[in-house]
Amino acid sequence: MNSIVVKDLRHSYNGTVAVDGISFNVAQGEIFGLLGPNGAGKTTTTEILVGLKKRKAGLVEVLGFDPSDQDEELKSRIGVQLQIPSLFQRLTVKELLNLFATFYPDPLNIEEVIEKVGLQDKTKTISMKLSGGQLQRLSVALALVSNGDLIFLDEPTTGLDPQARRGLWDVIENLKKEGKTVFLTTHYMDEAEKLCDRVAIIDYGKVIALSSPNDLIKSNFTEQALEFDVEADQKAFLHEKLPSVSKIEFNEDKATVYTQDVTKTVAELLAITDNGFRLKSFTVRSASLEDVFLKLTGRRIR
Ligand SMILES: Nc1ncnc2c1ncn2[C@@H]1O[C@H](COP(=O)(O)OP(=O)(O)OP(=O)(O)O)[C@@H](O)[C@H]1O
Ligand SMILES: [Mg+2]
CATH class of the missing domain: 3.30.70.980 (YebC, transcriptional regulation domain)
Structure with a gap:
């Protein structure tokens, strides 16, 4: 069964083409990676899939829903970490997690999530006073707290120190073990190679390769x-x-x-x-x- 179906998706910003007819499916329970250079169209695609942007053309199904319908059930079943999070700056880590937990029917325990991302020391810190890496971990935590069936992570480990990165890899692998589906973008090829069952490489808004990391390596070298x-x-x-x-x-x-x-x-x-x-x-x-x-x-x- 597919958690995500994308057919000939297109998007542009005032005539600038950002996504130029891409197609792929994400199977339930897999970790799927969207890779590509800066400006390739990854964030645009992610934002369309989670219902934050309305696509210009193509077919998109996420857990059987069309995200442009703004269905509440879909929103309650996905967790989302955005590349540039817009958070309430004066709320603390714990307050933000508590707030996000109210958006979901079956959220994870807050303390558990805080521990997963290693923010135990910062629970009472307001988000504007977090370091870059800490803010990044908070935004991942806000995706995890959803306990959704499908988790979207747009560059979850960018800006993290090596230890925090490894920690997050474990968290992502555990999501898969729990049967969840993960849609991930990253610029770290070692990360994609380690975590992803399949990856799509996009460039200038088009899919130029789609397969398991191993098959891509074998067929190219x-x-x-x-x-x-x-x-x-x-x-x-x-x-x-x-x-x-x-x-x-x-x-x-x-x-x-x-x-x-x-x-x-x-x-x-x-x-x-x-x-x-x-x-x-x-x-x-x-x-x-x-x-x-x-x-x-x-x-x-x-
Ligand atoms: N709000 C916007 N208005 C106009 N153009 C945009 C907007 N957002 C993105 N673009 C353009 O669309 C293209 C795709 O951008 P997108 O953010 O999807 O790339 P990306 O693959 O996520 O890149 P990165 O790796 O840098 O995060 C780029 O050329 C970008 O300049
Ligand atoms: Mg991006």
């Missing part, structure tokens, strides 16, 4: 990369001695060679160590979702 130190006078010589590699790249004193057959390439490397070549700082690197993202979207900063 059939080779592995071996890296090692190399001296200037050895560079030419490597080409002739490593027939199993498809490509050699030099970056200052580092060589990266690409191969379909790691064992064979390593054997070739060992065979030339007799000719005065010493293998130093040797690593084998598999492609990651980050490599896929860079390959598909380009390295340009938008």
